[in-house]
Amino acid sequence: xxxxxxxxxxxxxxxxxxxxxxxxxxxxxxxxxxxxxxxxxxxxxxxxxxxxxxxxxxxxxxxxxxxxxxxxxxxxxxxxxxxxxxxxxxxxxxxxxxxxxxxxxxxxxx
Amino acid sequence: xxxxxxxxxxxxxxxxxxxxxxxxxxxxxxxxxxxxxxxxxxxxxxxxxxxxxxxxxxxxxxxxxxxxxxxxxxxxxxxxxxxxxxxxxxxxxxxxxxxxxxxxxxxxxxxxxxxxxxx
Numbered sequence: 001x002x003x004x005x006x007x008x009x010x011x012x013x014x015x016x017x018x019x020x021x022x023x024x025x026x027x028x029x030x031x032x033x034x035x036x037x038x039x040x041x042x043x044x045x046x047x048x049x050x051x052x053x054x055x056x057x058x059x060x061x062x063x064x065x066x067x068x069x070x071x072x073x074x075x076x077x078x079x080x081x082x083x084x085x086x087x088x089x090x091x092x093x094x095x096x097x098x099x100x101x102x103x104x105x106x107x108x109x110x
Numbered sequence: 111x112x113x114x115x116x117x118x119x120x121x122x123x124x125x126x127x128x129x130x131x132x133x134x135x136x137x138x139x140x141x142x143x144x145x146x147x148x149x150x151x152x153x154x155x156x157x158x159x160x161x162x163x164x165x166x167x168x169x170x171x172x173x174x175x176x177x178x179x180x181x182x183x184x185x186x187x188x189x190x191x192x193x194x195x196x197x198x199x200x201x202x203x204x205x206x207x208x209x210x211x212x213x214x215x216x217x218x219x220x221x222x223x224x225x226x227x228x229x
Contacts, residue, residue, distance in 0.1 A: 006152075034217060042200060042220035043153075088152065096141075096204070098218060102152035 002027045004091050006101035014109050017079050021087050021104045024071040029094035033072050035063055038086040038103070046074070046087075079108045113137065116201050116221035124229050129188045131224045133201030141204040142184040143168075143218065144176065146197040153200065159184055191228045199224045 003026045013019055025033065032050045036043035047056045049065035049072055056063050060079075065072045076083055086105050090098040114135040123129050133142065144156040145168075155168030159178040173195060175187045188195055202218040 041222045043218075044220075045217055048217060090153075097158075098155075100145075100153040102150065 002091060002093060002097075002099040004089060004099050004101035006087075006089055006104050008104060009102070010105040010107070012107045012109065013079055015080055017108075018075065018077045019079060019106060021074040021076075021089075021106070022071060023073070023089035023101055025089075025091040025099075025101075026070065027091035027093050027099060030067070030091060031094050031096065032092045033065055034090045034092060034098065035072070035074050036088040036090070038088060039084075043088055076106075079106075081108050081110055084108045114201060114203050114219055114221045116199075116224045118224060119222065120225050122227045122229065123191050125192060126190050129191050129226065131186045131188075131199055131201075131226070133184045133186070133221060135182055135184075135201075135203045135219075137203060137205065137219070138181060139203035139205045139219070140181075142178065143202040143204070144174070144184070144186045145200045145202065146170065146195075147200060147223075148197050156186065156199075188226075191226075193228050195226065196228045197226060199226060 005024050007022045032048050034048050035046040037046050047063045052067040060077045063074045084107050086103040088103045090100045092098050117132045140161050143158040145153040147153050154170050156174050157176040159165045162178050162181045165176050178184050200223050201221040204218050
């Protein structure tokens with residue numbers, strides 16, 4: 001059974017801080033790892049990672065995958081209150097089925 | 111461009127009643143999914159469908175029924191609602207061509223969620 005674990009469960013920081021969110025996975029016939037941001041409504045797509053060591057970047061957010069150690073991290077630099085959300089990662093197997101982690105709840109205080 | 115829509119957005123019902131949550135997508139995506147989201151459990155897959163008239167169980171299918179008579183619709187029915195089914199339900203779709211050897215990222219497009227409370 002595929003399994004994805006995220007840490008920490010929750011995190012409170014102040015604006016301007018840098019945060020690192022962790023995602024470890026055990027996915028049979030691993031295909032890719034996805035990161036989503038969930039504010040009040042539906043999750044919205046952030047990144048897809050398929051290759052080890054290649055950083056994906058979008059503004060202040062970046063993510064990298066380590067397929068040897070089976071984990072990914074999501075970094076957010078110079079955090080803003082608008083970054084407050086639940087961050088979800090999901091492992092995708094060869095059947096294109098996703099297994100989600102439990103999420104990390106990030107709160108950024110002014 | 112409506113994308114994927116769910117209805118109702120909020121529903122309160124009583125134990126034992128039948129409830130149907132609707133999901134409609136305008137992209138003609140092959141795959142559609144129903145997830146429930148609960149504190150401490152993240153998103154858990156209830157049922158999914160690879161195409162019209164093809165459905166399969168996910169991680170937590172008990173107490174739920176789905177159908178997919180048309181590509182664009184994927185209703186989820188709770189035949190006899192229980193309090194443990196109080197949750198936020200998300201429908202999602204994906205433009206996957208198929209299983210093994212398919213192109214596509216596995217990316218899901220989510221509806222806005224349906225919050226169900228069973229009293």
